[in-house]
Amino acid sequence: MEKVLEVKNLAKLYKNGRGVKDISFDVYKGDVFGFLGPNGAGKTTVMKSIMGLNMFESGEVKILGFNIKTQFEKALGKVGAIIETADAYEYMSAYNNLKIASRFYSNIKESDIDEILEMVELKEFKDEKVSKFSLGMKQRLALASALLSKPELVILDEPTNGLDIEGTVQMRNLIIQLASEKKITFFISSHLVHEIELMCSKVAIIHKGKLINSGEEINNIKEKYASLEDFYMDEINKRRLKS
Template identity: 50%
Template sequence: MSHAIEFNHLTKLYTNGRGIDDLNLIVKQGEVFGFLGPNGAGKTTAMKIMTGLIKPTFGDVKIFGASIQEQFVQAMSHVGCLIETAESFQYLTAYENLQLSARYYPHVNGKRISECLELTGLTKFAHEKTKKFSLGMKQRLGIANALLSNPKLLILDEPLNGLDVEGMLDMRHLIKKLSQEQGTTFFISSHLIHDVELTCNRIGIVLNSRLVSVDHTEDILRNFSSLEHYFVNEVERNGRA
């Protein structure tokens, strides 16, 4: 199995001491990788570096073998992402917002836009302006936008934010479907640990800017009653260290 993501000594430290310090990690193609940690641990910093939104102080990230710093266009050519907040043009409809994004992808046409709206449960709202959308509907649209180019890797920061129970179930099903049927790789950060447990097949925990543990979900659940208990144990153990 080839590598979808390679972190090599990735470092980005801010004056307040937060950020990422010497992060080394490999995520294989087709994996659904959960990236967990307390607030301020460095999760979003790592994801912003992966997508070129900020530059590292030291180190690099390779996506399907291409360096984010030296081969950015090639590295990002197979990536879809949703970082922090799902934004849209509120005076445009859901379809029109995706149509605007589709201009960056020559191979994306109206059929693909409609497919992404259907995948995220927005078909019946396709021609409504997004200013009327709830937080959960905006989140669905953000995920539809990330799916638009049919990427090989999806980087999702809090993808279930604002979704109701039905929406969470739909997104879990979608992630598993794309991973199993198309070999899509997912790198997911979330505070909803139960959903991560049910969705991700490998887990990494970052604490105080450093990656402190990486393990397969099935192995974690052999030794702990839930991913939540494992997470709390790792935070307490490494916090003391």
């Protein structure tokens, strides 16, 4: 199978001693890959390093075979991402937000923007100001922006964080649908075990800056455990006993 994302021995440490060490995993075409861990475990640090927003001390990141350090533009050419915040111009319409964002890409037509708004179920609200949107609608608009580049890989940092039940279900179903119908590969971070279990096909778990596993099939985990939460807690407890 084709590797879309390769992370090898990644390390990024901050002056306070926090950060991540020896992070390695592969994401393959068609995966909805969950990156699970508590707040402060290092999820965002890894994501920023993948996107070239962090200068990591050691290790290697490749996207679609291109090295993020030496082939930056080629590596990120087919990547969409939402990391930390889903910002938009609230005084503007959804459509105009995407029109401005589309200037960063070549060959984006007005019909492409309409198609993407349709994908994220916002086409009927395209002319409304973003200030009138719910948090879930703003998250879907951010996802629409990430889809403008017609990406093969989409990286999402806590995409359901703060959403109500309806917004969470809409975002979850949208990701599953895009992966199935558009063949987009997703790399998704979350601290919510249940959401990763429902949304993702594979999971890697990070705890205190280190990986517990490098990407197991969730279906295989559930053959051995009643739930992903049971597996997660079992692995955490094993490491506590060792330390």
